[in-house]
Amino acid sequence: MLSQVKNIIAVASGKGGVGKSTTAVNLALALHQEGYRVGLLDADIYGPNQHILFDLINLKPEVETVDGKKLFLPIQTNNLAINSMGFILDADKAAMWRGPMLSGAIKQLKELTKWGDLDYLFIDMPPGTGDTQLTFSQEIKMDGAIIISTPQEVALLDVKRGIKMFDKLGVKILGLVDNMSYFTGDDGKKYKIFGEGGVKKTAEEFEKEFLGEIPINPEVGKNGDEGKPIVEANPEHEISKIYLDFANKIKSTYL
Numbered sequence: 549m550l551s552q553v554k555n556i557i558a559v560a561s562g563k564g565g566v567g568k569s570t571t572a573v574n575l576a577l578a579l580h581q582e583g584y585r586v587g588l589l590d591a592d593i594y595g596p597n598q599h600i601l602f603d604l605i606n607l608k609p610e611v612e613t614v615d616g617k618k619l620f621l622p623i624q625t626n627n628l629a630i631n632s633m634g635f636i637l638d639a640d641k642a643a644m645w646r647g648p649m650l651s652g653a654i655k656q657l658k659e660l661t662k663w664g665d666l667d668y669l670f671i672d673m674p675p676g677t678g679d680t681q682l683t684f685s686q687e688i689k690m691d692g693a694i695i696i697s698t699p700q701e702v703a704l705l706d707v708k709r710g711i712k713m714f715d716k717l718g719v720k721i722l723g724l725v726d727n728m729s730y731f732t733g734d735d736g737k738k739y740k741i742f743g744e745g746g747v748k749k750t751a752e753e754f755e756k757e758f759l760g761e762i763p764i765n766p767e768v769g770k771n772g773d774e775g776k777p778i779v780e781a782n783p784e785h786e787i788s789k790i791y792l793d794f795a796n797k798i799k800s801t802y803l
Contacts, residue, residue: 549619550658550688552665553587557722557798558684558693560714562706564675567727567762568696569597570772572672574788575694577779578795580627584667587622590632591684592674593653599634602626603775609635612662619662626780631661654683668799676706685717692722692802694759697750699726699743704750711754722802723759724751725794731764738763757802759794762787 550556559572573588580586590598599605602625609631610621622629633653663669671690674680684690693714697707707724714721726747730738741764751758765787771778779788 549661549663550669553663553669554666555668555691556671556688557668558671558673558681558690558719559696560673560681560693560710561675561696561703562708562710563703564595566675566696566698566703568675569601569672570768570777571694571696571725571727571762571791572670573598573601573777574779574791575795575798576628576668576670577626577777578788578791579668579799581779581783581792582795582799584799585629585665586627587629587631587663587666587669588672589657589661589669590630590634590672591654591657591680592672593633593680594674596632596634598630598632598672601772601775601777602630604630604635607635614662617660619660620657621662626777629663629666631657633657654680655687658684658688676710681713682717685714685719690719692720692798694722694725694798696725696727697747698728699740699746701743701746703742704746707747707750708754711750711756715754720802721756722798723757723794724748725759726761728764729761759797760790762790 561568576586576588590596609623611618612621620631622631697703724747730740732738748758768778771781779791
């Protein structure tokens with residue numbers, strides 16, 4: 549099902565709550581704006597978010613039978629092809645699965661989604677270094693990974709583990725992103741709420757590319773809550789331009 553996908557990119561983080569899913573969706577939309585065919589797979593089995601960020605909470609993917617196999621057809625929205633465990637599970641149910649069941653769900657999403665011809669497929673990974681990361685890294689050829697972090701030390705410790713995991717698995721790290729790096733107050737000053745420079749220093753320590761900083765901006769969360777990611781809702785916004793810059797760096801330099 550992935551044979552027609554030209555580039556597969558994981559968007560990962562060491563810990564939750566650092567803006568990984570928001571970054572994945574806006575990078576996908578940024579590359580679409582550049583004229584590419586893009587898909588998005590939400591592989592966070594326990595905490596899927598992409599169906600929320602696109603306001604697709606009550607939708608279910610259609611199923612097509614091919615050679616006796618039932619295949620998911622990605623939901624087409626905002627010019628992206630999307631599949632997520634959030635489409636499959638009832639909204640009020642938790643995925644209380646252990647190893648074998650979790651691996652089975654991951655393989656279903658991976659192997660039974662009819663993606664078609666795509667230039668890029670972004671995989672929104674769960675945080676950490678568990679079964680999902682191992683399954684994807686070992687069973688499909690990922691062209692690279694982008695690691696998202698905030699600057700505080702507790703997040704960076706987990707990032708370092710993630711870097712070592714991808715290096716050991718032979719997955720190229722395309723770059724690190726410093727998210728929520730600062731907040732600009734009404735007085736025009738930049739406030740480094742979570743610390744300063746830690747993500748860039750980590751990238752330098754491990755000789756990885758540093759893609760850049762994304763400041764805290766209320767519009768990003770507001771647009772996500774409304775199902776309209778900022779790159780699509782306001783392409784001229786300063787944050788949208790940062791995502792577009794990251795997308796251009798990724799496609800022109802690292803793939």
